[in-house]
Amino acid sequence: MTARIGVITFPGTLDDVDAARAVRIAGAHAVELWHADDDLSGVDAVIVPGGFSYGDYLRAGAIARFAPMMGAVMAAAERGTPILGICNGFQVLCEAGLLPGALTRNENLHFICRDQWLRVDSTATAWSSRYEPGAEILIPLKSGEGRYVADERTLDELEGQGRVVFRYAGDNPNGSMRAIAGIASANGRTVGLMPHPEHATEALTGPSDDGLGLFYSALDAVLADA
Numbered sequence: 001m002t003a004r005i006g007v008i009t010f011p012g013t014l015d016d017v018d019a020a021r022a023v024r025i026a027g028a029h030a031v032e033l034w035h036a037d038d039d040l041s042g043v044d045a046v047i048v049p050g051g052f053s054y055g056d057y058l059r060a061g062a063i064a065r066f067a068p069m070m071g072a073v074m075a076a077a078e079r080g081t082p083i084l085g086i087c088n089g090f091q092v093l094c095e096a097g098l099l100p101g102a103l104t105r106n107e108n109l110h111f112i113c114r115d116q117w118l119r120v121d122s123t124a125t126a127w128s129s130r131y132e133p134g135a136e137i138l139i140p141l142k143s144g145e146g147r148y149v150a151d152e153r154t155l156d157e158l159e160g161q162g163r164v165v166f167r168y169a170g171d172n173p174n175g176s177m178r179a180i181a182g183i184a185s186a187n188g189r190t191v192g193l194m195p196h197p198e199h200a201t202e203a204l205t206g207p208s209d210d211g212l213g214l215f216y217s218a219l220d221a222v223l224a225d226a
Contacts, residue, residue: 003028003222005215006043008073008089010035010064014051015198019086022198023047026215028222038068044222045082045126046073048089050142050196060103060145061091070096080225082126082218083190087143090182090192099183099192100158101150106143107175115207116141116195117169118181122162125188126221130213136169137210139195146194148176148183158183166193189221 005023007030009016020030031043035053040046053064064070070092077083077098085093093099106112115138120131131137150158155178158164166182174194182193197211 003045003219004031004043005029005045005047005218006031006033006040007047007049008033008035008069010051010053010067012052012055013049013088015049015086015196016051018198019047019049022201022211022215025201026212026219028215028219033069035064035067035069038072040072040076044225045218046076046084048073048083048085048092049198050087050089053088053092056088056145059095061088061095064092065095074098077185077190080187080189082221084127084214084218085190085192086196086198087146087194090194091145093190093192098190099185100154101148101183103145103194104147104149105145106147106173111142111144112146112173113140113142114173115139116173118166118195119169120165121167122165122184124162125165125184125191125217127191127214127217128165129220130217137213138200138208139197139211140199140207141173141195143174143194146174146176148180148194150177161186163188165191166195
């Protein structure tokens with residue numbers, strides 16, 4: 001069985017091609033999904049990639065959340081389909097209510113573009129099972145609105161339920177509450193993170209190939225469901 005992983009393109013999406021390439025490197029079939037359609041074409045998992053959907057007008061991810069394709073994604077998430085939101089995709093998933101909290105302007109109000117160490121805090125998700133607990137991975141970070149915020153009750157729930165998947169290691173580049181870089185839904189099937197694992201799939205072109213673990217994890221989840 002060859003897993004089919006859909007990658008959505010919105011107006012302003014930048015990293016759909018790299019996400020699709022990461023899917024293929026991991027050994028799956030990448031399926032292009034268009035924002036104006038409402039059919040997931042039978043994919044086994046979905047990636048909402050990074051960029052500036054709709055130019056980040058109004059608020060990052062706020063317009064894309066209402067795209068017809070996102071209606072299909074929300075229904076798929078309810079069925080337990082693995083969903084990954086990267087950077088702007090993370091913002092879209094939060095706006096859609098698939099993940100709690102929000103992403104706001106970086107604490108220093110500057111756009112950040114750097115290779116960033118992350119610590120894997122949870123391996124109990126569809127997108128992190130290939131990592132060792134506590135592993136540190138090097139992943140590019142590039143965002144202006146990457147500061148994760150939520151109320152204290154939500155933060156405590158995320159911590160208590162083991163839903164903080166990735167945390168910034170060393171310094172906290174954007175002021176995210178509790179240094180949170182990525183979180184999961186209650187069932188562990190939907191994950192959002194601000195750094196870009198699709199840019200860390202080959203040692204030749206990225207700072208590492210540490211990002212492949214997310215895509216291999218998704219393949220494991222899909223095969224387990226087959």
